[in-house]
Amino acid sequence: MAYKYIDNYREQGARKKLVELLKVKGIEDEEVLKAIGKVPRHFFFDETFWNQAYRDIAFPIGEGQTISQPYTVAYQTQLLHIKKGDKVLEIGTGCGYQTCILLELGAKVYTIERQEKLYERTIQVLPRMGYKPEFFLGDGSKGIANQAPYDKIIVTAGAPTVPDVLLSQLNIGGILVIPVGDESTQKMVTVLKVGENDYEKIVLDTFRFVPLVGEKAW
Numbered sequence: 001m002a003y004k005y006i007d008n009y010r011e012q013g014a015r016k017k018l019v020e021l022l023k024v025k026g027i028e029d030e031e032v033l034k035a036i037g038k039v040p041r042h043f044f045f046d047e048t049f050w051n052q053a054y055r056d057i058a059f060p061i062g063e064g065q066t067i068s069q070p071y072t073v074a075y076q077t078q079l080l081h082i083k084k085g086d087k088v089l090e091i092g093t094g095c096g097y098q099t100c101i102l103l104e105l106g107a108k109v110y111t112i113e114r115q116e117k118l119y120e121r122t123i124q125v126l127p128r129m130g131y132k133p134e135f136f137l138g139d140g141s142k143g144i145a146n147q148a149p150y151d152k153i154i155v156t157a158g159a160p161t162v163p164d165v166l167l168s169q170l171n172i173g174g175i176l177v178i179p180v181g182d183e184s185t186q187k188m189v190t191v192l193k194v195g196e197n198d199y200e201k202i203v204l205d206t207f208r209f210v211p212l213v214g215e216k217a218w
Contacts, residue, residue, distance in 0.1 A: 011042055014054035021056055022074050029078040035104035036074055041067075043129060044095040061095045063115045065210055068156060072207060073098050079177045079190050079204075080152045082107050089147075089169065090133075091140035091212070092156035096122040100131050102154070109133035110147050112140040114213065141214030143169045150174060157212035158186040165216055167191065167199065179209045183218065 019037045027033060042053035044067050052059055058066040077098070082088070084106030090099055093113035099122075102109045111133045113119040119137045126133065136144055141163055143153070148169035155166070155178035162178055170176060170193045179186035188204040211218045 011040060011050075011054070015041070018054045018056065018070055022071055025056075025071055027071070027074045027078060029074075031082075031105055032074050032077050032101070035077075035101045036070060038104055039097065039100045040129075041070070041097060043125070044097050061118070063118050065094050065115065065118060067095050067097050068209075073101055075188070075205075075207075076154055076156070076177050077101055077105070079188070080154060080175055082152065086151040087149075089143060089150040089153045089166075090156065091143070091154065091166075093122050093135070094118060094156060096126045096131070098154070098156055099126065099133050100129070103131050103133060107152070110136065110144055110150070112136040112138055112144055114139055139214040139216075141165075141212055141216035145169060153177070155179065155212060156209065157217075158183065158207075158209035159212040159217045162189060162191060162201075163216040167193065172196065179207050181206075183211050184208065 015037050019033050042050045045053045056070050058069045061067050082105040086107045088102055088107040088109050090111040093111040099109055099111050123135050143166050149171040150169055151171050151174050153166055153176045158179045172193055174193045176191040178189050180189045181187055185206055185208050188207055190202045192200040194200055
């Protein structure tokens with residue numbers, strides 16, 4: 001990808017239009033909308049495809065992965081109820097767009113990616129943009145146990161079930177957001193950890209994510 005860090009009025013205006021569209025689609029969290037309006041999504045695209053950056057669509061980023069649809073990013077993020085200072089585990093760094101949204105909300109982000117080429121690209125790009133999460137390369141389906149517990153966990157790939165190992169890495173009162181289903185479609189699931197082995201689960205809308213690949217997933 002060719003990264004030229006240009007953020008002109010055209011791109012800023014496109015982000016404002018995207019934010020308005022997300023409001024129409026039902027995103028209500030003002031802090032999430034502000035973050036979407038601030039992060040320059042076109043930085044994650046080759047310059048040839050900048051005209052696609054602020055459409056509400058997913059887009060290929062290589063290695064069989066995609067940058068998620070902005071609505072999906074906003075939807076998942078809204079479910080996390082991020083507070084400044086929250087310790088957040090992100091499963092599936094991808095290009096880092098979701099990571100940047102979490103950082104804009106004031107979270108301390110630990111993000112893990114299994115695809116080495118994407119990992120190598122993202123650890124170069126995000127710091128140049130001013131975003132500095134804690135990066136990890138490995139099997140995200142197992143979480144990152146040696147950095148646990150977390151206040152929030154977000155999984156950005158579809159899993160067959162909710163991995164118990166991720167639930168064990170949540171703080172009591174913590175929230176896990178994960179798409180669960182088969183390899184073609186999933187339901188968004190939120191899990192609130194109300195006690196050491198006590199959880200409240202809510203099943204929400206249907207989405208389509210790339211599969212979560214790993215020891216505790218596909």
